[in-house]
Amino acid sequence: MSYVGPDFEPPRPRRSRRPLTVTLAALVAAALLGWLVYQTVGGSGGSAAAGGAATPPAATPGAATPGAATSSASAGRSAPSTGSPDPSPARSSPRDDAKPTPAATGPAGSGPLAGKVVVIDPGHNLGNFRHTAEISRTVDIGTSRKECDTTGTATDDGYPEAEFTLDVSHRLRTLLEQQGATVKLTHDRDEPPWGPCVDERARIGNTAHADAAVSIHADGSAAGNRGFHVILPGSVHAGGADTRPIVGPSRDLGERIAGNFVHATGSAPSNYVGGGTGLVTREDLGGLNLSTVPKVFIECGNMRDSKDAALLTSGAWRQKAAEGISEGIVSFLRGQGRAGPTGRTP
Template identity: 65%
Template sequence: MSYVGPDFDPPQPRRFRRGPLTVALAALVPGALIGWFVYEAVGGPGDSGRAAAGTSATAPGVSSSPSVTASNDDKPPNSRPLTGKVVVIDPGHNVTNFQHTAEINRKVDIGTNWKECDTTGTSTNSGYAEAQFTMDVSHRLRKILERQGATVKLTHDGGSPAWGPCVDERAKIGNAAHADAAISIHADGAPAGDRGFHVILPASVHAGGADTRAIVAPSAVLGRNIESDYRRVTGEQPSNYVGDGTGLVTRKDLGGLNLSTVPKVFIECGNMRDSKDAALLTNGVWRQAAAQGISEGIVSFLRG
């Protein structure tokens, strides 16, 4: 999320190949992951035959015993723990932002100061855009949460709107939905060698149109739950460059948090500019684990 530099090339359209699902491949992983490979058999955004991304289908870094439920579709309604809950997912950036530089460079009030409406986001060195990653994980996360009974809303989806939305609008969408929990999905663009994930919590802000005082405490609980479950399910380690190894960071310069009136956090799922993290982020099996880990943190928070 944080990388905006002169050597960032706008994401270009890519042609994706769909690899076969083999018996030998299924034998390499726990039975709980088989459902993921079924998804991979029909392909997922960001996977170019997997080999091109330098990743293997065994999803290096995924916990050997992730607590994954392949499907809750056949469960009776009273077994769906999120029935009646509303979750808003904010996929960071937008794949077409680079075509709307004037619009996304417009400044908006985030309470503590004025910032750009949005940015292009970062990408891996091979050109896999952060916005592609965030949308893919958001779709996976939505499916998991809906299977558990939640009402899920995305701040944008499938090119609608055509750019953005601006960070203040993203916060307003969660507020208007009266979300029980909201999360913004990102991946970082730090220097190579900086690895790991971190969850960003809202600081206490009371300035301009921002007042986070009521959501600081519940957001911290949400963030801690997500940090713990994300680490356990994915095997990804907390950031080695921010957060002092806790996987948690508090910030007051993000409009999506400052302007939220519902419990909300950001997650930087890994560093796209580091080759080892990029190998995970470009792997569809690992992205499914990422969505699962995030979902389990949200469930833990909503169930109290």
């Protein structure tokens, strides 16, 4: 609100036969007195009311310029960060030079993916290192029994796969929510403190009736093995597993993620599995075998190769990876876009 100073009214000139110059001098003196009272009580930071008092005289040396104090205070504050920091507790994390895009504001469930549900499964869990007994117990995956979960791999200088997968998952969630999708994570940082087991990871997607589910990973192969690959569910019908209804849509999802991943990151398909296609079919993963919704895994690169590790530890590259996966999911849910990987390793 504009403020013009205290209640002050210049004295009204009396009717007299004094010369006009005397009357004008009285008016000028009154105006000056009004300005001095305004400066004393109202302060110099306010603006004049529209159509109100005349513009004040030029400031005298040492007088504050209106608004100067506010500008100086603002200049001393940095804007709050809108992205998630790179949160590795196991080492001094690589500089997170590309923050996740902040979620779009607007009505919940608005956007092209409104009504769609996506489940993101960050591979492994940092707490698994402290709960080796719990994750070592076996669970039924339909074709056999396997460990509940594993610790995952890490780069040579200690950046853990579980930290990578959670970071990419957070970025991916933000991108999908901007499109209006409902996104659920199978776990998030300290909840639960370990796992969940591979059968529970599949169950979370099934219970959510997900339109698409993606498990985020990074590989731990030999040095020199480079590139990404997407793992598709094979046709399994054994025990409590029956992937036959999801094999076709899961392949479509995987092909679209692979094609968009290449486009967003510039990475090439794996040079050690998949025959250059970037696609691998497996029947030994409980997270796929027990899924009743379209689901794939993506191994974003090889943490044990120094060139791939340089990408995986870059915040800018992780953002690109999330964008590629997101674009693949959006393409699948909307039935359009790239399918099939092409490109080269940077």
